Amino acid sequence: MKEEIIIAGFGGQGVLSMGKILAYSGIMQDQEVTWMPSYGPEMRGGTANVTVILSDKKISSPILSKYDTAIILNQQSMDKFEDLVKPGGLLIYDPNGITKHPQRKDINVCSISAADESALMGNTKAFNMIVLGAFLKKKPIVTLENVVKGLKKSIPPRHHHLIPMNEQAIRVGMEKLKDINVL
Amino acid sequence: MAEKILMKGNEAIAYGAIRYGCDGYFGYPITPQSEVMETLMAEKPWETTGMVVLQAESETSSINMLYGGACTGKKVMTSSSSPGISLMCEGMSYLAGAELPCLIVNVMRGGPGLGTIQPSQSDYFQCVKGGGHGDYKMIVLAPASAQDMYDFVDKAFELAFKYRTPAMILSDGVIGQMMEKVELRPIKPRRTAEEIDAQCEWACTGRKSGRKKHMITSLALEAPVQEAANIRLQEKYKEIEEKEALFATYRTEDAEYLLVAFGSMSRLSESVVDLARENGIKMGLLRPITLFPYPKQALESLIPQLKSIASVELNSGQMVEDIRLIVNGRVPVYHFGRMGGMIPSPEEIYEAFVKTINR
Numbered sequence: 001m002k003e004e005i006i007i008a009g010f011g012g013q014g015v016l017s018m019g020k021i022l023a024y025s026g027i028m029q030d031q032e033v034t035w036m037p038s039y040g041p042e043m044r045g046g047t048a049n050v051t052v053i054l055s056d057k058k059i060s061s062p063i064l065s066k067y068d069t070a071i072i073l074n075q076q077s078m079d080k081f082e083d084l085v086k087p088g089g090l091l092i093y094d095p096n097g098i099t100k101h102p103q104r105k106d107i108n109v110c111s112i113s114a115a116d117e118s119a120l121m122g123n124t125k126a127f128n129m130i131v132l133g134a135f136l137k138k139k140p141i142v143t144l145e146n147v148v149k150g151l152k153k154s155i156p157p158r159h160h161h162l163i164p165m166n167e168q169a170i171r172v173g174m175e176k177l178k179d180i181n182v183l
Numbered sequence: 184m185a186e187k188i189l190m191k192g193n194e195a196i197a198y199g200a201i202r203y204g205c206d207g208y209f210g211y212p213i214t215p216q217s218e219v220m221e222t223l224m225a226e227k228p229w230e231t232t233g234m235v236v237l238q239a240e241s242e243t244s245s246i247n248m249l250y251g252g253a254c255t256g257k258k259v260m261t262s263s264s265s266p267g268i269s270l271m272c273e274g275m276s277y278l279a280g281a282e283l284p285c286l287i288v289n290v291m292r293g294g295p296g297l298g299t300i301q302p303s304q305s306d307y308f309q310c311v312k313g314g315g316h317g318d319y320k321m322i323v324l325a326p327a328s329a330q331d332m333y334d335f336v337d338k339a340f341e342l343a344f345k346y347r348t349p350a351m352i353l354s355d356g357v358i359g360q361m362m363e364k365v366e367l368r369p370i371k372p373r374r375t376a377e378e379i380d381a382q383c384e385w386a387c388t389g390r391k392s393g394r395k396k397h398m399i400t401s402l403a404l405e406a407p408v409q410e411a412a413n414i415r416l417q418e419k420y421k422e423i424e425e426k427e428a429l430f431a432t433y434r435t436e437d438a439e440y441l442l443v444a445f446g447s448m449s450r451l452s453e454s455v456v457d458l459a460r461e462n463g464i465k466m467g468l469l470r471p472i473t474l475f476p477y478p479k480q481a482l483e484s485l486i487p488q489l490k491s492i493a494s495v496e497l498n499s500g501q502m503v504e505d506i507r508l509i510v511n512g513r514v515p516v517y518h519f520g521r522m523g524g525m526i527p528s529p530e531e532i533y534e535a536f537v538k539t540i541n542r
Contacts, residue, residue, distance in 0.1 A: 020362065024189050027364050033189065035362035039215060039300070060453035062361050065528030153189070 001031075001056050003141050004064050006081055008049035009073025014128030017154065018071075019050035022132065025142035025150035026054040034062040047076050054141055071135055073114075075099055088183065092134055102180070109181040110138060117172050126169035133173020144170065187364040192332040192354060195365050196262060196288055197222035199336030200234070204373040205286075206257035207235040209248040211267060214300040215356040216290035219262040232373055242267040246274030246287075253283035254399045256379040256386030258340050262288035264356075265306050266297055268314070275349060276315025279416070280401025282385075284343035286336065287321070288352045290359035291497075293524035301524025302356030304446060307501035310353050311474045318413055320420050322350040322427070323474040325445040329363040337371065342427060344382065346419055353474060355497065357447035357526065423476050430478035431470045434460065438467025440540065441485055443506055444495040445471050447526075452495050454529035455536065464540075474502070482509050493517040493536055497526065515539075 005022070009015045016037055023033040036051045051067075053059050070081045072093040078100065085091050087106045095101070096115040112134035118127040136142065142150070147170065151163050190198070196219050200208055210220045220238065228234035239245040245261045252259035263271065268289045278285055291306050293299035311323050322342045324335045335352050343350040380388055387397050403409035433453050435441065440459070444452040449470035459466035469485065471478050491514055494503035500518040507516050519535045521527045527535075 020189065023362060027187055027189055033362075033364060035189070036357070037360060039356070039360050060457065061451040061529050062357065062447075063451055063526050063528060065530050 001054070001141065003054050003069065003139065004067050005052045005054075005069045005071065005135075006049060006064075006067045006084070007052065007071040007073075008047065008077030008081055011046060011048040013048075013073050014125070015048045015073065016050050018128040018132050019052045021147065021150050021154045022052050022142065023054070023150075024153045025147045028146040028149040028153075029142060031056060032059050034059050036062040047074065049077065049081075069135065069139060071131060073131065078102065090138055092131070092138065092177075094131065105181060106183075107181070108138070108179075108183055110134065111178045111180055112173055112176060114173065117176055118169070121169065121172065123165060123169075126165060126172075129166045129169035130173035130176070133170035133175075134177040135173075136170065137174040137177050185366045185368060187366050189362050190329060190365050191218055191360055191362050192326070192329045192358040193218035193290065193360070194222045195329045195332035196336060196352070197226065198365070198367060199333040200260060201226060201228040201232060202367060202370045203337040203340065204232070204258060204371045205234055205260055205336070205340070206373055207237070207248075207252045207259045208261065209237050209239050209245040209252070209259070210261050210263065211239050211242050211245055213264045213267045215292055215302070215359050216262050216264045216288065218359070219288065219290075234373065242270035243274070246271040246278075249285050249287070250274060250278055250281070250283060253278065253285040254281075254387045256383030256388060258284075258286075258344075258374070260286035260288065260336075262290065264290045264292045265294050265303070266292075268306060268309070272309070272315040274315075275321065276313070276317050276319060277401050278349045279315070279319035279321060280317060280412075281399050282347040282416075283349065283399065284340070284347055285349050286339045286343060286352065287349060288354065291353065291355040293522065299524040300356070302360075302447060302497060302526060303522070303524055304355055304448065304497035305499070305501070305522065306353070307474065307496070307498060310351055311477075311502075311505075319416060320348075320423075320475050322346070322348060322423060322476075323353050324350065324429075325353050325472060325474050326358055327446055327449045327470065328358065329361065329365045332358060333365050334368070342423075346423055347385070348419065348423075353446070355447050356524075424479075427473060428476040428478040428480065429472035430481045431472060432481070433468040433470070435467030435469065435485060437465055437488075438485070439465040439488065439490045440467070440536070441489050441492045442466065442468045442495055442536075443471070443482070443492060443502070444468065445474060445502065448495045448497060451527070451529050451532065455495070455532045458529055458533045459536070466536075471502075477505055477509075479509050482506065486510060486513055489514050491515045491517065491539065493519055493539060495532055496520045498522060
């Protein structure tokens with residue numbers, strides 16, 4: 001198993017932490033992982049992205065030009081990364097704020113209204129976990145049990161009481177995912 | 184087995200410092216290595232191991248604090264990124280001249296000048312060839328993973344004390360900022376005063392009754408004295424070259440084409456090798472782990488089987504000059520690089536390589 005993922009959106013949406021939780025979940029099931037962020041000045045209020053690789057084998061390059069999965073959370077990232085999904089790959093996006101929806105027919109496309117769903121949950125901070133849930137529904141590369149373990153490792157103990165809420169958000173994401181283009 | 188923790192390369196340097204018995208860290212923040220001091224400050228090692236962590240007023244101060252600490256035989260270190268390393272070069276020359284062991288970490292970013300905060304390997308000449316004035320070398324280790332960042336703290340201190348010379352970990356923004364799993368290997372406690380006296384018989388640890396005065400200086404006004412010091416340094420560097428070169432190879436057994444790359448670019452180059460092999464090209468990779476001493480023998484032994492060599496670097500072509508000196512015209516040596524913080528993809532490197540063999 002090797003999964004190469006780009007997660008891209010606005011700074012503050014939890015893009016980097018979603019990637020970190022995913023990477024930690026991989027470690028919990030003894031996989032090799034890399035997490036390579038964009039760390040430029042664009043992080044401050046602008047776009048942020050992170051490349052996450054999970055693999056059963058040693059990972060060579062942490063830098064990629066094509067991805068198995070793109071998780072896209074704003075229009076700028078759609079413009080940049082839609083074309084970089086490998087044919088047959090997966091694109092998941094939140095339609096909130098998207099003006100130009102994905103056009104490709106050679107990849108699987110799904111949407112998750114994570115911004116709306118997190119508002120309905122009464123917790124907009126659950127946004128990134130809803131997106132993660134949608135991804136895991138399509139590609140169950142890590143188990144929910146290991147995600148919870150990964151969460152415990154990624155967030156400080158004083159926030160551990162929020163883990164059930166995060167778990168709930170993941171379930172919401174799994175449930176509310178919509179297929180747009182299915183190969 | 185020890186727990187595996189997800190962390191950035193920069194964090195791994197900080198954990199390495201604390202767990203491998205570092206006595207003091209002196210630094211000044213600069214992207215992309217600020218997490219080194221951030222992590223040290225968060226971990227508060229002064230409350231556990233007694234390690235000093237101090238934010239100096241500048242890089243110039245940091246390196247001179249290092250000089251002071253190193254004179255007492257303590258394991259001292261600093262970290263910075265390219266523009267900050269330039270400020271430290273005077274001190275590095277003095278440390279080399281005074282034969283003081285210490286660790287300097289450079290997480291390279293693009294230059295010249297203030298340049299960019301994005302990754303680069305454009306300080307190869309500066310760090311491998313000296314940087315400061317005078318005929319000196321530092322031991323230079325090039326990590327390619329977060330685990331290397333952790334492990335090389337210990338390795339660098341070991342070599343620095345073995346040879347009484349400054350050692351550098353030459354990393355870059357990719358390795359510093361990337362998170363990977365790191366196994367925290369067993370702790371090596373800080374040395375006691377007695378252990379330092381036993382290991383560093385040259386150190387200024389307070390004059391005990393009867394022992395001769397210890398003098399640490401890089402000053403020798405009389406030319407014959409200075410030349411004798413130069414000869415001693417050069418003999419030391421020769422011994423280091425003979426004994427301490429480290430390298431790794433990837434799929435070189437039957438390779439006809441060789442990539443040579445260090446640090447982050449060695450990781451990308453592994454993917455290039457796989458890509459070439461998928462296309463029926465017998466390619467391999469030589470990764471120098473020490474840049475000084477350069478793994479000359481490892482390269483030398485591969486030359487007879489090779490059709491060409493390509494050096495892959497995040498610069499305009501620096502390490503390639505060392506490769507050409509070793510190869511001495513026997514096979515063509517090419518260079519592929521990006522500059523200014525741009526990172527090529529493995530596919531881009533592969534396409535550039537294909538052009539060289541079709542030339």
